[in-house]
Amino acid sequence: MQLLNSSKYAIRILGYIANHETQQLCSAKELSETLTIPYKFLTKIMMKLVNADLIISIRGRDGGYKLAKPASSITIIEILNHFNEFSEQKQCILGIGLCDSRKKCALHDQWVKPKNMIKKMFETTTLEDISSDNFKQ
Amino acid sequence: MQLLNSSKYAIRILGYIANHETQQLCSAKELSETLTIPYKFLTKIMMKLVNADLIISIRGRDGGYKLAKPASSITIIEILNHFNEFSEQKQCILGIGLCDSRKKCALHDQWVKPKNMIKKMFETTTLEDISSDNFKQ
DNA sequence: ACAAAATACTACTTAAAGGTAGAATTTAAA
DNA sequence: TTTAAATTCTACCTTTAAGTAGTATTTTGT
Ligand code: SF4
Ligand code: SF4
Numbered sequence: 001m002q003l004l005n006s007s008k009y010a011i012r013i014l015g016y017i018a019n020h021e022t023q024q025l026c027s028a029k030e031l032s033e034t035l036t037i038p039y040k041f042l043t044k045i046m047m048k049l050v051n052a053d054l055i056i057s058i059r060g061r062d063g064g065y066k067l068a069k070p071a072s073s074i075t076i077i078e079i080l081n082h083f084n085e086f087s088e089q090k091q092c093i094l095g096i097g098l099c100d101s102r103k104k105c106a107l108h109d110q111w112v113k114p115k116n117m118i119k120k121m122f123e124t125t126t127l128e129d130i131s132s133d134n135f136k137q
Numbered sequence: 138m139q140l141l142n143s144s145k146y147a148i149r150i151l152g153y154i155a156n157h158e159t160q161q162l163c164s165a166k167e168l169s170e171t172l173t174i175p176y177k178f179l180t181k182i183m184m185k186l187v188n189a190d191l192i193i194s195i196r197g198r199d200g201g202y203k204l205a206k207p208a209s210s211i212t213i214i215e216i217l218n219h220f221n222e223f224s225e226q227k228q229c230i231l232g233i234g235l236c237d238s239r240k241k242c243a244l245h246d247q248w249v250k251p252k253n254m255i256k257k258m259f260e261t262t263t264l265e266d267i268s269s270d271n272f273k274q
Numbered sequence: 275a276c277a278a279a280a281t282a283c284t285a286c287t288t289a290a291a292g293g294t295a296g297a298a299t300t301t302a303a304a
Numbered sequence: 305t306t307t308a309a310a311t312t313c314t315a316c317c318t319t320t321a322a323g324t325a326g327t328a329t330t331t332t333g334t
Pocket of ligand 2: 229233240241242243244248
């Protein structure tokens with residue numbers, strides 16, 4: 001009942017960068033230290049985010065990372081999708097597989113409401129909404 | 138954003154047994170086949186449930202499993218607790234650690250409501266509520 | 275007594291996530 | 305031109321969940 005560490009890190013990283021767009025770039029060192037994410041693991045995630053066109057990286061000395069689009073246009077669900085989380089399959093509480101109103105699992109009826117709330121939360125929340133200083137540990 | 142396979146299996150197993158209490162006992166073979174859970178993995182989970190005093194096992198020929206208490210007294214959260222899921226720590230969306238109203242993470246405000254719904258669902262739903270035929274795949 | 279059918283136990287293997295290491299490449303300043 | 309500081313890339317290690325295998329033990333019917 002948790003997101004993957006990678007996903008959690010990604011959200012916190014992107015949120016932090018969104019909140020520091022006034023300054024030019026964020027380096028991996030800065031991100032790693034302020035967010036207390038293992039440096040090598042962080043750079044791995046950054047590569048993924050660059051590949052997903054969420055982040056633009058500038059190489060070389062004084063390089064770093066910045067958002068590829070406005071913070072207000074990046075939703076949480078878009079981030080999670082790149083880590084293969086919260087797909088239709090993964091929204092399922094008992095993992096019986098896709099269901100319709102006839103064939104449903106034992107917890108379906110009680111799961112529908114919170115599931116939709118979470119879905120809505122992920123779909124409507126953008127990096128702009130969550131940019132604050134509360135990303136640290 | 139999913140439960141562990143073990144937890145999902147456990148819920149389905151207990152739900153099925155609760156729904157078949159009219160007959161005497163359920164055997165591992167029967168459970169494995171009707172719920173399409175790998176036999177050896179199932180027996181491993183059954184040992185855990187027996188140890189957790191949720192299930193009583195009868196050994197020997199014609200042996201099998203039955204609930205250790207009335208279905209109405211076993212909540213989903215009690216099951217999950219034995220698999221170390223949905224603990225205080227694990228209810229956290231970004232995994233920053235326990236928080237109070239002053240120190241909270243970026244998604245906290247939007248997470249509170251669905252979190253509490255899920256918690257309530259797990260706490261108030263008993264095996265009796267979910268006993269139906271919808272456990273199969 | 276014996277065989278059959280069931281659970282219990284211990285140990286191993288596989289798959290996936292999490293994390294680490296080191297060298298290669300790029301860029302800009304001195 | 306050299307050096308420093310940054311990202312990129314490839315490969316590896318560790319931990320945990322998932323799943324498998326084989327044997328021992330218990331019970332009941334014949
Ligand atoms: S009925 Fe609902 S909870 Fe159950 S498997 Fe289908 S989508 Fe998931
Ligand atoms: S603020 Fe809320 S969501 Fe964030 S870490 Fe704390 S409990 Fe979890």
